Amino acid sequence: MKARYLVFFSYIGTKFRSAEKLWFKGDKNYPDPESIQGLIEIGLLKLKSINYPSLFLSSRTDGGVHAINTSAHFDLERCGTRIYEPENIVYELNKFLHKNETSIYIKKCLRVSDSFSARFNAVSRTYLYRLAVLKRDVTLPQTAIIASYIPIEEWKKCHFMRNLGFDIDRFKEGANYFVGYHDFTTFKKFDKLNEKKHNRRVIQSIEVRPGRPMVTSYTSSQDGVFDYWDIEIKGKAFVHNQIRRMMGTLISVAVGKIPPEEVKVMLQVPSKHSWHSFIQNCPPDGLYLCNVEYNPEDLVYNNEKSLPQEEAIEESDRD
Incomplete structure (x- = not known):
């Protein structure tokens, strides 16, 4: 049977x-x-x-x-x-x-x-992207690399970056443009075999909130040098690499490389040519599929x- x-x-x-x-x-x-x-x-x-x-x-x-x-x-x-x-x-x-x-x-x-x-x-999928940004008042020695300050418990589980003037309010402002029904062609990894497939998707919500490190009690007793942020994104479906490209774009907004309004332009002119080559696609380390929801x-x-x-x-x- x-x-x-x-x-x-x-x-x-x-x-x-x-x-x-x-x-x-x-x-x-x-x-x-x-x-x-x-x-x-x-x-x-x-x-x-x-x-x-x-x-x-x-x-x-x-x-x-x-x-x-x-x-x-x-x-x-x-x-x-x-x-x-x-x-x-x-x-x-x-x-x-x-x-x-x-x-x-x-x-x-x-x-x-x-x-x-x-x-x-x-009916929906919920993703979480974990981001850790070096605190504004922390200055690392010229010869230091950021990896030396990452808690070992967080290895490959969060995306760590230097501050570089990171502004969380600008990040949130840019994120607001993604909510709703849009064509995400600009934020899709280009695939010639699927270039004619439609890329319209609905982002139901994006929530940006303070996060916390996943560390042991010993590590947490030490002075942390990072601010942690959780970015929760909910939608029915996503195109290839969409969330990681969205995060890379919002980081570029947060550090002042592009204005928040540029996100709106990238959505209104859906094309691989609307993608800025200096925007880095965020690594998969910080991305979590949190839940897949069904009608009971x-x-x-x-x-x-x-x-x-x-x-x-x-x-x-x-x-």
Whole structure:
């Protein structure tokens, strides 16, 4: 008997090349131990289902991006009329992932309708970008590098930068322009194969608030030299590299390289030519996928539910 499942899981993306499995051979699936998708598929193979347990991710994140709570669906087929119990799937997957010392943790598994899609049924996605800026009153020696002052607990988990006149109020002013329905072509990584695909997306909200370091009690007792900021962004879907490019743009606004109003111009004239070459695409270290939200009724098993609406097929999510 065949059944579809939805899993919620978290991971630290530092060691992974990407979330998605990047290669196939012919028409056959092959496990890819360097990706999140590939490792979970290898764990599912331990259940010895009749079919290959292809994993379909709700969000296609780049290598180095972390996830606090993300999701994926897959099908498992078993001989006879019995199905695999969700609790047993969680146990077997975590057993495999822990044994192989991966930084992936399965939180929950549900049986869902056969037409359910972890990607297209998602109603919103919430991302967090963690930024640490050198305090204004801190002056580093000329021979010092900023890496010497980064807490080791924060390695590859936050984006650290020098102050360079950083103004958080200018940052917030620029961020306000992103909220709403816009064409994000300017903020997409250029891909010739997908250059004609529409890049219109809705940013439901952006919240900029003071953050705090993820450090031990010993490190926190020392004098910190950074101000931490959490930037939370909520929307249904995002184009490739959109959030990291948005952050790079807002940092350029905060340090005075471009005025806040330039963000509005970059949105109103959606083109790769509207992108300023001096803006640096922020690294994936500070980016976290915090949550993928669904309508509660969609998570209740009902095999008579119709397929998701076709217009959702154009939605994509990758950063």
